[in-house]
Amino acid sequence: MDSINPNHPMSVNEKYMRRCLEIAKNGIGSTAPNPSVGAVIVHSDRIIGEGYTSPFGGPHAEVNAICSVKDKTLLSKSTLYVTLEPCSHYGKTPPCANLIVENKIPKVVIGLKDPHEKVAGKGMEILEKAGCSVTLGVLEKECREHHRRFLTFHEQKRPYIILKWAETADGFIAPIKELRNSKAEPYWITNTYSRQLVHKWRSEEQAILVGTNTVLEDNPKLDTRLWKGSAPIRLIIDKNRKIPKGFHVLDGKQPTIVISSINNLDNKIQNYDLQFIEFNDKIILGLSKNLFVRNILSVFVEGGAKTLQAFIDANLWDEARIFIGKNTFEKGIKAPTFQGQLTTERSIVNDQLKIIRNDKKHHI
Ligand SMILES: NC(=O)C1=CN([C@@H]2O[C@H](COP(=O)(O)OP(=O)(O)OC[C@H]3O[C@@H](n4cnc5c(N)ncnc54)[C@H](OP(=O)(O)O)[C@@H]3O)[C@@H](O)[C@H]2O)C=CC1
Numbered sequence: 001m002d003s004i005n006p007n008h009p010m011s012v013n014e015k016y017m018r019r020c021l022e023i024a025k026n027g028i029g030s031t032a033p034n035p036s037v038g039a040v041i042v043h044s045d046r047i048i049g050e051g052y053t054s055p056f057g058g059p060h061a062e063v064n065a066i067c068s069v070k071d072k073t074l075l076s077k078s079t080l081y082v083t084l085e086p087c088s089h090y091g092k093t094p095p096c097a098n099l100i101v102e103n104k105i106p107k108v109v110i111g112l113k114d115p116h117e118k119v120a121g122k123g124m125e126i127l128e129k130a131g132c133s134v135t136l137g138v139l140e141k142e143c144r145e146h147h148r149r150f151l152t153f154h155e156q157k158r159p160y161i162i163l164k165w166a167e168t169a170d171g172f173i174a175p176i177k178e179l180r181n182s183k184a185e186p187y188w189i190t191n192t193y194s195r196q197l198v199h200k201w202r203s204e205e206q207a208i209l210v211g212t213n214t215v216l217e218d219n220p221k222l223d224t225r226l227w228k229g230s231a232p233i234r235l236i237i238d239k240n241r242k243i244p245k246g247f248h249v250l251d252g253k254q255p256t257i258v259i260s261s262i263n264n265l266d267n268k269i270q271n272y273d274l275q276f277i278e279f280n281d282k283i284i285l286g287l288s289k290n291l292f293v294r295n296i297l298s299v300f301v302e303g304g305a306k307t308l309q310a311f312i313d314a315n316l317w318d319e320a321r322i323f324i325g326k327n328t329f330e331k332g333i334k335a336p337t338f339q340g341q342l343t344t345e346r347s348i349v350n351d352q353l354k355i356i357r358n359d360k361k362h363h364i
């Protein structure tokens with residue numbers, strides 16, 4: 001296996017790996033629990049084929065890249081670049097490593113070793129045994145960043161957790177009840193552009209989670225109506241089953257899982273499942289383990305304050321995406337308190353957006 005010099009200026013390998021990462025973005029939100037991989041095939045410094053992972057159950061990136069090559073005779077003189085080690089196991093589709101060997105592709109350049117225990121090195125082994133030259137670790141940092149949900153899931157045995165909320169300039173996520181309508185509906189702090197961005201983000205994650213009070217006070221839909229991507233699975237914390245039928249989250253329009261300490265499933269509700277859980281002081285840890293078993297790769301936590309704080313206090317979160325509006329409430333529900341590393345700060349018209357990473361992650 002070739003080794004990489006990290007101090008080398010942008011190499012040909014990096015140039016094509018960047019393209020892999022670029023196209024891999026197209027699959028985010030539709031491939032879970034599989035990763036969204038990007039692959040390109042290069043002959044004589046020219047891209048002759050490229051592909052990214054199809055929606056879950058469909059062909060992998062390497063298959064799509066190989067299929068896209070018009071003149072298949074060139075494959076035996078080409079290099080395949082791919083963000084993640086080609087798979088070696090029969091899942092919903094046959095192993096990509098075998099397909100690469102069958103097509104006699106002589107060189108494969110890989111960003112990252114697959115942490116999935118069914119692959120983890122076995123894909124590279126198949127390639128090398130067949131005489132293929134394998135280079136590992138090109139733009140590894142960037143590939144880790146792109147595949148962060150998949151890596152967290154397999155390495156930490158829990159979903160990747162993104163917290164998101166909107167707060168006022170004086171740090172409140174909701175005003176006092178007296179200032180709200182009697183009808184259950186959201187009290188908007190952010191502008192329409194920020195709200196559209198939130199719908200894009202919802203489409204990128206496999207599940208979205210909210211607490212009981214948020215449902216009772218906001219009657220949220222938790223869908224992606226302002227974006228074209230698919231809607232996430234709704235996860236609703238409702239310990240004592242306080243949420244009455246008729247609330248949007250129980251409308252059956254999206255798969256919905258109610259997390260409760262009452263273990264009886266209401267079969268009359270469509271698209272609905274129950275996750276029984278003990279509501280003890282380890283509830284977030286227990287829930288993370290349950291969601292791992294359910295093959296949920298990522299969760300977007302949209303509040304309210306108690307729910308967000310529970311994830312922060314358990315140190316089970318990866319990113320926090322916080323909007324700060326211009327207005328003030330003076331009184332109301334305080335935004336969560338936490339610490340992390342600021343990675344992004346920008347304006348969305350009159351809203352501020354901060355993205356913060358958890359630099360002290362809890363491994364379970
Ligand atoms: N600006 C924003 O971005 C957002 C604002 N909001 C606003 O926030 C308000 C709701 O926030 P908040 O009152 O903090 O409530 P939450 O929505 O966080 O719900 C809290 C309730 O959910 C259950 N729950 C959640 N987490 C746990 C846990 N770890 N253990 C046990 N039970 C849990 C409990 O219900 P029980 O008591 O039944 O056991 C708890 O009282 C609303 O007014 C809403 O408008 C909400 C979301 C986002």
Ligand SMILES: Nc1c(N[C@@H]2O[C@H](COP(=O)(O)O)[C@@H](O)[C@H]2O)[nH]c(=O)[nH]c1=O
Pocket residue numbers: 165166186187188189190194195198210214215218219220221222223302303323
């Ligand atoms: N108030 C507030 C937010 N509130 C969040 O959005 C939910 C409503 O979702 P939906 O019914 O699908 O539009 C609501 O319950 C809460 O979780 N979000 C924001 O980006 N900005 C805001 O100012």
Ligand SMILES: [Zn+2]
Pocket residue numbers: 060061062086087088094095096097
């Ligand atoms: Zn594959």
